[in-house]
Amino acid sequence: MPPSHSxxxxxxxxxxxxxLRESIASVRLHAQRLRRALDADRLDEAVKIAADVAAExxxxxxxxxxxxxxxxxYLSVGAELRVLENYAMESARRGAPxxxxxxxxxxxxxxxxxLYLLITAGSVYIKSQQAAAKDVLRDxxxxxxxxxxxxxxxxxxxxxxxxxxxxxxxVLSEDEHDEDSNDxxxxxxxxxxxxxxRNFTEMNRLWVRMEREASTRDIEVLEKERLExxxxxxxxxxxxxxxxxxxxxxxxxxxLPAIVEQIVKCNxxxxxxxxxxxxxxxxPDDFHLQTLEEFMHMCKDLKKGVNMRIILSSIIQRLxxxxxSSSEAKHAAIQTGxxxxxxxKLPAVAxxxxxxxxxxxxxxxxxxxxxxxxxxxxxxxxxVDDVLGFTVHDMQKFLGSTYDHGKKSKSFRKISTxxxxxxxxxxxxxxxxxxxxxxxxxxVGSVLKLENFVVLQxxxxxxxxxxxxxxLLLSAGGYSKCIHNVNTLKKLFxxxxxxxxxxxxxSDAEAEGTGGDGMYQKFDxxxxxxxxxxxxxxxxxxxxxxxxxxxSQSLSADTSAISEEDTEQFEKNQELVARIxxxxxxxxxxxxxxxxxxxxxxxxxxxGKRLSITLPSLMFASxxxxxxxxxxxxxxxxxxxxxxxxxxxxxxxxxxxxxLALRLRLHIAGTAASLGGVSRFVYDxxxxxFVAYEQHITTSRDQHKxxxxxxxxxxxxxxxxxxxxxxxxxxxxxxxxxxSLTRSDQCVLLCMCAKVAPxxxxxxxxxxxxxxxxxxxxxxxxxERVLLxxxxxxxxxxxxxxxxxxxxxxxxxxxxxxxxREIMSSKQNKGSALGKVVAIRYGKLVGYxxxxxxxxxxxxxxxx
Numbered sequence: 001m002p003p004s005h006s007x008x009x010x011x012x013x014x015x016x017x018x019x020l021r022e023s024i025a026s027v028r029l030h031a032q033r034l035r036r037a038l039d040a041d042r043l044d045e046a047v048k049i050a051a052d053v054a055a056e057x058x059x060x061x062x063x064x065x066x067x068x069x070x071x072x073x074y075l076s077v078g079a080e081l082r083v084l085e086n087y088a089m090e091s092a093r094r095g096a097p098x099x100x101x102x103x104x105x106x107x108x109x110x111x112x113x114x115l116y117l118l119i120t121a122g123s124v125y126i127k128s129q130q131a132a133a134k135d136v137l138r139d140x141x142x143x144x145x146x147x148x149x150x151x152x153x154x155x156x157x158x159x160x161x162x163x164x165x166x167x168x169x170x171v172l173s174e175d176e177h178d179e180d181s182n183d184x185x186x187x188x189x190x191x192x193x194x195x196x197x198r199n200f201t202e203m204n205r206l207w208v209r210m211e212r213e214a215s216t217r218d219i220e221v222l223e224k225e226r227l228e229x230x231x232x233x234x235x236x237x238x239x240x241x242x243x244x245x246x247x248x249x250x251x252x253x254x255x256l257p258a259i260v261e262q263i264v265k266c267n268x269x270x271x272x273x274x275x276x277x278x279x280x281x282x283x284p285d286d287f288h289l290q291t292l293e294e295f296m297h298m299c300k301d302l303k304k305g306v307n308m309r310i311i312l313s314s315i316i317q318r319l320x321x322x323x324x325s326s327s328e329a330k331h332a333a334i335q336t337g338x339x340x341x342x343x344x345k346l347p348a349v350a351x352x353x354x355x356x357x358x359x360x361x362x363x364x365x366x367x368x369x370x371x372x373x374x375x376x377x378x379x380x381x382x383x384v385d386d387v388l389g390f391t392v393h394d395m396q397k398f399l400g401s402t403y404d405h406g407k408k409s410k411s412f413r414k415i416s417t418x419x420x421x422x423x424x425x426x427x428x429x430x431x432x433x434x435x436x437x438x439x440x441x442x443x444v445g446s447v448l449k450l451e452n453f454v455v456l457q458x459x460x461x462x463x464x465x466x467x468x469x470x471x472l473l474l475s476a477g478g479y480s481k482c483i484h485n486v487n488t489l490k491k492l493f494x495x496x497x498x499x500x501x502x503x504x505x506x507s508d509a510e511a512e513g514t515g516g517d518g519m520y521q522k523f524d525x526x527x528x529x530x531x532x533x534x535x536x537x538x539x540x541x542x543x544x545x546x547x548x549x550x551x552s553q554s555l556s557a558d559t560s561a562i563s564e565e566d567t568e569q570f571e572k573n574q575e576l577v578a579r580i581x582x583x584x585x586x587x588x589x590x591x592x593x594x595x596x597x598x599x600x601x602x603x604x605x606x607x608g609k610r611l612s613i614t615l616p617s618l619m620f621a622s623x624x625x626x627x628x629x630x631x632x633x634x635x636x637x638x639x640x641x642x643x644x645x646x647x648x649x650x651x652x653x654x655x656x657x658x659x660l661a662l663r664l665r666l667h668i669a670g671t672a673a674s675l676g677g678v679s680r681f682v683y684d685x686x687x688x689x690f691v692a693y694e695q696h697i698t699t700s701r702d703q704h705k706x707x708x709x710x711x712x713x714x715x716x717x718x719x720x721x722x723x724x725x726x727x728x729x730x731x732x733x734x735x736x737x738x739x740s741l742t743r744s745d746q747c748v749l750l751c752m753c754a755k756v757a758p759x760x761x762x763x764x765x766x767x768x769x770x771x772x773x774x775x776x777x778x779x780x781x782x783x784e785r786v787l788l789x790x791x792x793x794x795x796x797x798x799x800x801x802x803x804x805x806x807x808x809x810x811x812x813x814x815x816x817x818x819x820x821r822e823i824m825s826s827k828q829n830k831g832s833a834l835g836k837v838v839a840i841r842y843g844k845l846v847g848y849x850x851x852x853x854x855x856x857x858x859x860x861x862x863x864x
Contacts (some may be wrong), residue, residue, distance in 0.1 A: 771810070
């Protein structure tokens, strides 16, 4: 029975381990003999033994080793050859000619050991300055061509590179050598570059041949072995980086062209990927900026299947860090047109790679390119839009959609919607591409210039579309005015449509659109009371005309519940949509009203549940317009149109938001009262408030709050209404107050009615107070009863002082205080905490009345 694959692997590993131990043992045995020969100054014998040491790299045992284990033998051999090098160097310092050793090692019969010894001797020859470096380097690099076995030749040239890296001439010309130092290491940096490039070329060729000549080996194992050896080849590029230093001209004319030519010609995926990345990592950042076009041209010529993501991400990341480091670096990126190079060359690279460069890798490249663009030229929104366009193009290529690239524009227009869904990782990358501009610009106006933003957004899932739209609105720093016309407003709603619509946004939502500061105040229902004066503090200034709302515009009955969405998050998102009104330019009042009308039409699409959150901000903004209009003496007709717009907006709210609608109507009434000359808006809105109270507000608590706010608003707007109109409203309020569910509610509401009821009406303030007293006396709980009666007494005192009615006539106030005193005299209430509160309140009221007996004529202070 044949052995399994795993047992074969174990056998192979065990055999290689045995061969490695044999090779290392042999090297150590020869090393002991080498040291004894050198100690005895027997150079000829030492050279022969050193040849035996190096010969271990071509032994039968070494031939069976993997590159990784062969490397261990190579290190052992190299360490022993350095012993010979040190001995020769000491001899050279004592005056011994190195030429003798250089010639003697060439008599070694075997090629591989001979070349290892020759490199060792050549190192001493150059270091002792007994020969011209350029001649020795040329001699060695040519003779190394004698070994063509891929693995042996590669390690041999790695040894040559390692031994010579600190002996390479680095002067630009021969004239720079110091004549007094007797330096005969004739050669320049050009000779060194020529040597390194020649050695690099041969090493790369041997490295590539390792795969092409090993057809029987497992391809995955072979590729792994080759990757383990890549640093041997890459070290040459590191050496070139040191030689070039800061000389850009040398890099552009000699180094880069030679490396690029070798990378392209080798036509090997592993080699091209690694070496191209080496270029990106080794040479200075400013060199890359100056030669970016050549680098991208090389990328276009690389073999199909090379991992371009690694190469391009590497170069783009380096340049991003560089341009972020200083203003000079950013200026250099602009001067060299770095982004333009990427924009012009990247499509050709992607086209050449085709489907071998998958969507995930393309998106990763676009994320890096977006980051670079925002770092180098953040003010060029057209460049940012180009990156989004590249992303859109790749999405449609891999997901199956069709896009039309306009001739005059770099944006993409979607004309089909058939595409496969994104996988999670790709969607997160696409989301990253979209959010980077938001984080950088912090301006809705800048994002609106990105035509491809909304097209790319349509590829996302509904949840991510909503998250992105919310992030866009959150990016509005300071809420500076950026919407100056209707087309821009409609365009913004294309971007934030996922927050307004109850479905994933696709091409059907892509209608074509053209393209002082105010802070948003979070909407809180509890702040909407009968007080509207705070609006006066929020007034900017402006003027002019606006169209009437089309009467056909009405709210869809969409009040469907958002069952699976977290309510808190939903409300936060809708509050962000409500902020849009603060982005609208409002200097010109007429134009602002036009924007508000369109804004309302867009908000209506979200349905009643959303309108309850989004409409209040719009309505308050319109009221501010009306107040500004009155201050700037605008056309009176414009004020009425604005108030009509506000009132019509409230009508759009669903019945479930009746309490909110009532509060908003009271705000309109209060604003209209402060403007003057528009009393019909005061009466109509309070009257509509009563209708909402009667038809749609059903719970007793809400009814109580609603009626309180209506009555309080009536007190504020009293002078803005004709007497008969106000009397009608007051009678309505009194009627509802007396019908309240609980006696305590009746008492409180009737006291409020007493403060606003005119003397002339049938239900005078005294009548209201008497009904309030009657309601209070009907309360079963004594403590509650006495507190309510104290409230009635306090209200009566206020009514008397404002001369709305005489509560002392007929001893109404006196009798009321007597009843309170009788209840308080009860022993069971005296010791309770509530009883103490009642006593304190009673004492304060009595004290006040005694001080004001001149006002309260007819009230007997001795009976209080």
